[in-house]
Amino acid sequence: MKLILNEEQNYLKETALSFVSEKTPVSHLRGLRDSDDQLCWDKEIWSEMVKLGWSGILIPEEYGGSNFGLTGMSVILQECGKTLTPSPLFASGVLGATALTKFGSEEQKQKYLSKIASGELTTALAIDENSHHNPNICELKAIKDGSNYVLNGKKIFVVDGASADIIIVVARTSGEDDDVGGLSMFLVESDSNNLKKVKLDMADSRNYANITFDNVSVDETMILGEIDMGLEPINEILDVGRIALSAEMLGSCEKAFEITIEYLKERKQFGVPIGSFQALQHRAAEMFCEIELTKSAVMAAMQGAEENSNDLQRLSSLAKSIVGETSHLVSNEAVQMHGGIGVTDEYDIGFYLKRARVAETILGNSTFHQERYANLTGF
């Protein structure tokens, strides 16, 4: 496993950087927030991303994608993270595309994957039921009724759930609340009868929803994968998502750090740039080291996924955990080192702090992944 990007991946990364710098600086997210945009992302921007082929990177060529791999997708998200660019790329291009590519029937792939690639539809993954991510627990039930399944229960904090056309729902089809063997996945159209979405207002101004299933009936052809497939295969999707999200969070850390270092060079007090003070220099240098370690962990997880590493679960948890911790450090220090303007809404750095915390909770925060890593390693 080489911990470097190849030429094509570097090219993708550069393309993404110039795209987000030009089209979606932080003022883009600010504009969506200030106009109380209910979508929380921009359709024009999304269609340009689709034209660049980003939505199809994890989709096989026969279904309209480029099958370019998770590293390519992750470096794009890393650059999106630098300007906090909102889009359905993570929920649809990563989670939806991965779930359908790995577990979809031929018919489902034909029907949905090309539409994900073309941006015609977007997806969301509904898994959490509590304030903390814990895929072991699932109370939402799907009960067989003839050739249909009837879903009852509630999913919360569904990323892009307020806008997605297709909701991929993890549901219990057998066993009790924490029996991970009795879990199955269903594709549910978001305009289904008895499905109720409530958009959430979160600190990072992105798109989330709570979704209630009150006798939602789905045809058995909408089962994704096997009935009672259990958590193991579902975790494969989650790990791909965790790695891609880690890359996005890394990008945000890198940029918040860069903005802060620039500020230390410009801002003068006592007649000198505050960056000349050793008290700040050493904290900046420590952040640099932590970011370097984080880059390595994220890179190893991306490359591990490309190579189907048998250590992927541990690498995924390492990346998500470390990037969460580094996000804490960098976002807090970034605000502190900016002084007064750091806590004003007018200045962008606060957006990085808010996004860092919300992103950390998605698909498991640092302590969740520390525990998982430890159990997998035998600590």
Added chain:
Amino acid sequence: MSDLENFRVEVKDWLDKNCPATMRAGAPADTPIDEVWGGRKAVYKNPDSKLWLDRMGEKGWTMPTVPKEYGGGGLNKEEVKILNEEMFAIGARAPLLSFGIWMLAPVLLEYGNEAQKREHLPKIIKGEIRWCQGYSEPGSGSDLASLATKAEDMGDHFLVNGQKVWTSYADKADWIFALVRTGPKEPKHSGISFLLIDMENPGVSTKPITLISGKSPFCETFFDNVEVPKENLVGELNAGWTIAKKLLQHERKFISNFGLAAGMGSKKDVVSLAKKHFGEDEGKISNPIFRSKVIDHKMKEHAFGLTLQRAADEGGKASAVASMFKYYGTEHNKRRHELMVAASGVNGLAWDGNEFDDSEKNLTRAWLRTKGNSIEGGTSEVQLNVISKRVLELPSG
């Protein structure tokens, strides 16, 4: 067969014939173990240690990439990889530990003249001469460039007077590479030269320093009217600071790698110690508060190991990266030892006697020794300064 495949066969065959049985995996448990540093004063508990060193030195395989005319192996990168793999496969012991190899040889290859390379490199590679490093002085620690040991130009030789401190193993070394002041009127960085000094010269003396660990790996080294031939000046007169900085990078990289490698291969790591002393609960360290500290530590260690790998994959870049590894590696190594001591409770603080086993007594001393890791070779604070200024380009105060 390709050339490389042929080479692998040759290496296997050579190792099979030349690596003594006690120098590889499967050696009898009672084999005395030498830490082989070579040199004129070397003493061997096991004669095979010397034999193995001589054979590897003759092949130039202690520095396999150095050209053959300087006594090296003349191998390319792929061949070195094969050599390492085949040595690893039979569990061959390192034939030679050497500051000459790790620090001086790279500098001689870059800055030394032809005569110096031909004179010194073969002796480093064969382990005939053991080198030590004369950098720090009592008044010049972090502010190394203020060093005062002077070398006066006496026409046909330099006359050296002054004192070095923290010279590793000076009492066991044969030669010292030292920074000396040759330009007393120049600005402090521009009056320093890099000089090679034979410690058998009259006027050189050493005195070991006992550390808090009870061991004495460092010495004070004194120069009292020592005459050093002009030909022992490496690079230009008063241009020693550039060489010194280059050498410090080699040293920093070495110290950080050493700290990490020491931890990763060891079976007595913090997890097994914690399970032994706190107990296990369904395979988990049973003290949850300590367990969470261990998890955090081990994950950072994993990420640091990946960072070393990434730096190698990127082709090993700038000097400031060496500073990061030195800073993080040594601080991490200190934390690791603190955790091992804490995991062991009373048994982690044993000093001597028969009530504790050797690994416990060694742990106490190793823990105390790590306190020096973040001081020697440039303190952690100096490394953070280097990162601030060279990588982040923050302004000077």
